[in-house]
Amino acid sequence: MAPENAPLKKALITGITGQDGSYLTEFLLKKGYEVHGIIRRSSNFNTQRLEHIYIDPHNSSARMKLHYGDLSDASSLRKWVDTICPDEVYNLGAQSHVGVSFENPDYTADVVATGALRLLEAVRIHVESTGRLVKYYQAGSSEMYGATPPPQDETTVFHPRSPYAVAKVAAHFYTVNYREAYGLFACNGILFNHESPRRGENFxxxxxxxxxxxxxxxxxxxxxxxxxxASRDWGFAGDYVEGMWLMLQQDKPDDYVLATENxxxxxxxxxxxxxxxxxxxxxxxxxxxxxxxxxxVDNLRGSAQKARELLGWQPKVxxxxxxxxxxxxxxxxxxxxxxxxxxxxxxxxxxx
Ligand code: NDP
Ligand code: GDR
Incomplete structure (x- = not known):
């Protein structure tokens, strides 16, 4: 929890309604954050994974707030970054199904690659106009390694094997570029598969x-x-969201692999x-x-040595x-x- 009377830290999460978004929200609420989530309009409610932590926003104790927006809509991203003034931005939103990305390749590229670029731009413009420090997390994926054999770590070359993975590689390098070009505090988490009872039912x-x-x-x-x-390095999503947060608590922005190593x-x-x-x-x-x-993608097995040594992170499940x-x-x-x-x-x- 934050010390008494300290202003609440604010996090802005895209993909808050997804598996990781729900675990990250729980984790940040426990740490005392005010959590803002961008949700996209759907003809059905898409907030089932958040229902157990939802408090009516009319109640003054509510610290999770949801806003309509979309990674395909730059204006919504700009508006919410400027309105909320977050300390940390977690870009978890994605068309995240590898198989579906072969069916919907340009939509996947728009949301996963250009969506990340739109959000980085929103953060960059906000930081430049306000002088505030905003830390950015990009949800990178072991799928970026694709055909490159294991073990895979931060130095391993990418060889993506799907439109999804190619789009994630673009988002990865947009993030690196915004760090190098504009000095943005921007990190890539390269996360191997992580699952849970909240995992989408078509994975x-x-x-x-x-x-x-x-x-x-x-x-x-x-x-x-x-x-x-196919072989995958499967961990528990609840463990991985802690790693995302730890990346943003370091003195300097960097990229880290999170994996179980099995x-x-x-x-x-x-x-x-x-x-x-x-x-x-x-x-x-x-x-x-x-x-x-x-x-x-035949075989993924990560090496999380860097995260273990620098973040003190390791999976528990x-x-x-x-x-x-x-x-x-x-x-x-x-x-x-x-x-x-x-x-x-x-x-x-x-x-x-
Ligand atoms: P999910 O598929 O469970 O969640 C994806 C989230 O993105 C949902 O909240 C979804 O909203 C949202 N979303 C989809 N399209 C858009 C859009 N156009 N604009 C805004 N939001 C959108 O994924 P996970 O929680 O499993 O993964 C989180 C992130 O981490 C993703 O970026 C994924 O690619 C990446 N990743 C995941 C790994 C894993 O093993 N789980 C491993 C490595 C990376 P809605 O609920 O409305 O569909
Ligand atoms: P993945 O996860 O592609 O690794 O991407 P998924 O669970 O979809 O597939 C894992 C492996 O299982 C094989 N497979 C099947 N997959 C699905 N979905 N459905 C099936 O019926 C089936 N049968 C066999 C797949 O071919 C594959 O080899 C996940 C997503 O969360 C990405 O967003 C994330 O980036 C990566 O993990 C790391």
Missing amino acids: VTRKITRAIGRIKIGLQKKLFLGNLK SYTVEEFLEEAFGYVGLNWKDHVEIDPRYFRPSE NFKQLVAMMVDSDLERAKREKVLVDNGYIDSHQQP
């Missing part, structure tokens, strides 16, 4: 654990997947997750070529604990779904 780990909950409870029999041979194939994830509830994945999984990507946390959570969810199905409120194929 492979959550897709698997959701299916396990439903299979175990009798709501589903089959799970269709793509490439099972890698498992999708098949090993299946083995562990189905095995945890006494099921054999081979009885349920079928391959659907639709989920193969035109160019795949290991692979087995992560899988158990996600399966347990999705089993509970499936049990609630079953009650709705049994009482005729929804069909078994519907999401509650």
